[in-house]
Amino acid sequence: MSMARAVTLRDVAEAAGVSVATASKALNGRDDVGAETRRRVEEAAARLSFTPNALARNLASGQTGTVGLLASDLDGRFSIPILMGAEDAFGAERMSVLLCDAREDVIRERHHLSTLLARRVDGLIVVGSRTDPRPSIGRDLPVPVVYAYAPSADPQDVSIVPDxxxxxxxxxxxxxxxxxxxxxxxxxxxxxxxxxxxxxxxxxxxxxxxxxxxxxxxxxxxxxxxxxxxxxxxxxxxxxxxxxxxxxxxxxxxxxxxxxxxxxxxxxxxxxxxxxxxxxxxxxxxxxxxxxxxDFEALGRLAAQRVFESIAGTTTPGVESRPCRLVIRGSSVKGA
The missing domain is CATH 3.40.50.2300 (Response regulator)
Known part of the structure; x- marks a missing residue:
C-alpha cells in the first residue's frame, strides 16, 4: 500500500486559485497580499490540512527554529528545573531545543559550543551549577547568548540570576x-x-x-x-x-x-x-x-524570553536578579 502524498504549497495555491508565491506570502503574513486573497489561501490550507515546511520557512527567514541549551552539571538539582522552564517557553514558540551537558569541563563545553553553532542554532542559554560568575563563552558569537543561574563575568553579556x-x-x-x-x-x-x-x-x-x-x-x-x-x-x-x-x-x-x-x-x-x-x-x-x-522554572522561562528579545535586538546587557518567594511551613509557623 502506498503512503498518501503530503499536501504541498502548490496544492494550496491551486485550490485557492493563486500562484505559489502569493500563497506563500499569504501564509507568512506578508502585507502585500489582499485580505480576500489571504482568506482564500487560509481556507484552502485549512481544508487540505496543509502543514508548512518549518525548515524551509525558517531558512527563508535566516533562522533554523532551534536553540541550544548548554548546561554545566545536569546531575545537579538546579539545572534540570531551569532547563524545563526554558524548554516550555521555547516549545510554546515551536522552537526545537538541543541540549548539551559540559559536566563542568571547559574542553567539553567548547566542543559542545562548536557543535551547536555548526547546527546553526538561533540562540543559546548557558546554565551554570552555582551563582558564582563564570567566564563568558565569547562576545563575537554569531547568535545571542543568555546566561542563567551563573552570571557571565562579562558585563556586556545578558545574565539572569536568583536574588x-x-x-x-x-x-x-x-x-x-x-x-x-x-x-x-x-x-x-x-x-x-x-x-x-x-x-x-x-x-x-x-x-x-x-x-x-x-x-x-x-x-x-x-x-x-x-x-x-x-x-x-x-x-x-x-x-x-x-x-x-x-x-x-x-x-x-x-x-x-x-x-x-x-x-x-x-x-x-x-x-x-x-x-x-x-x-x-x-x-x-x-x-x-x-x-x-x-523558582528555577520561572528563571528558565525568563532566560528563554531574553533569548527571543536578543534575537530581535531588544535586550539590555547586564545581570538581572529575579525575586524569590518564601514558602511558609510548620518549622516557623505552627500549623502552617
Whole structure:
C-alpha cells in the first residue's frame, strides 16, 4: 500500500486559485497580499490540512527554529528545573531545543559550543551549577547568548540570576514578623557566592532592626552533618536562640535533628527557616520546612524570553536578579 502524498504549497495555491508565491506570502503574513486573497489561501490550507515546511520557512527567514541549551552539571538539582522552564517557553514558540551537558569541563563545553553553532542554532542559554560568575563563552558569537543561574563575568553579556540577597532579607523579615529577635545563621560553603549573598541580606536586615546574628559564625558544607554539628554549637554558645536560618534545606534537616534530640520544640522555642525549597527534603522534614523557593522554572522561562528579545535586538546587557518567594511551613509557623 502506498503512503498518501503530503499536501504541498502548490496544492494550496491551486485550490485557492493563486500562484505559489502569493500563497506563500499569504501564509507568512506578508502585507502585500489582499485580505480576500489571504482568506482564500487560509481556507484552502485549512481544508487540505496543509502543514508548512518549518525548515524551509525558517531558512527563508535566516533562522533554523532551534536553540541550544548548554548546561554545566545536569546531575545537579538546579539545572534540570531551569532547563524545563526554558524548554516550555521555547516549545510554546515551536522552537526545537538541543541540549548539551559540559559536566563542568571547559574542553567539553567548547566542543559542545562548536557543535551547536555548526547546527546553526538561533540562540543559546548557558546554565551554570552555582551563582558564582563564570567566564563568558565569547562576545563575537554569531547568535545571542543568555546566561542563567551563573552570571557571565562579562558585563556586556545578558545574565539572569536568583536574588539571593533579597532571599536573605525575606527570611529575616519573616522571622521578625513572628517576634523572633535572637537569630542565628548556619552558613554554607565559604567558596559559594550564594552563601555570601544570603548573609549580606540577612545581616543588613537585622542591622536595620538594631540586631546582630548570634554566635558562632562559622562556614561549613551543604550537608545534614554540618547542620547537626552547627546547631549543637549554636545551642552551646547561644542557648537563648529563638530562630535559626539555615543556608540550605540539607543543612536545615540536620539542624532539626539536633533540636529534636535536645528536646527543643520547633517552632515553639526555635523557628527554623532555610533556602532552596527542595521539596523532597522540605516536605519530608519534621516539621515541614519553611524555605525560600528560587523558582528555577520561572528563571528558565525568563532566560528563554531574553533569548527571543536578543534575537530581535531588544535586550539590555547586564545581570538581572529575579525575586524569590518564601514558602511558609510548620518549622516557623505552627500549623502552617
Amino acid at each position: 539571593n540577597v533579597g532571599a536573605g532579607i525575606m527570611v529575616v523579615e519573616h522571622l521578625l514578623s513572628l517576634g523572633r529577635r535572637r537569630i542565628a545563621h548556619i552558613r554554607g560553603d565559604v567558596t559559594y557566592a550564594a552563601a555570601h549573598d544570603r548573609i549580606a541580606g540577612i545581616t543588613s536586615t537585622l542591622g536595620a532592626a538594631g540586631l546582630d546574628l548570634l554566635p558562632p559564625h562559622s562556614f561549613g558544607s551543604w550537608s545534614e552533618a554540618w547542620g547537626r554539628a552547627a546547631a549543637d554549637a549554636i545551642l552551646a554558645e547561644s542557648p537563648d536562640v529563638d530562630a535559626i536560618i539555615c543556608a540550605s534545606d540539607q543543612i536545615a534537616r540536620g539542624a532539626l535533628d539536633t533540636l529534636r534530640d535536645r528536646g527543643v520544640g520547633v517552632p515553639d522555642q526555635v523557628a527554623v527557616v532555610s533556602f532552596d525549597n527542595w521539596e523532597i527534603l522540605a516536605l519530608g522534614s519534621r516539621p515541614q520546612l519553611t524555605s525560600v523557593d528560587m
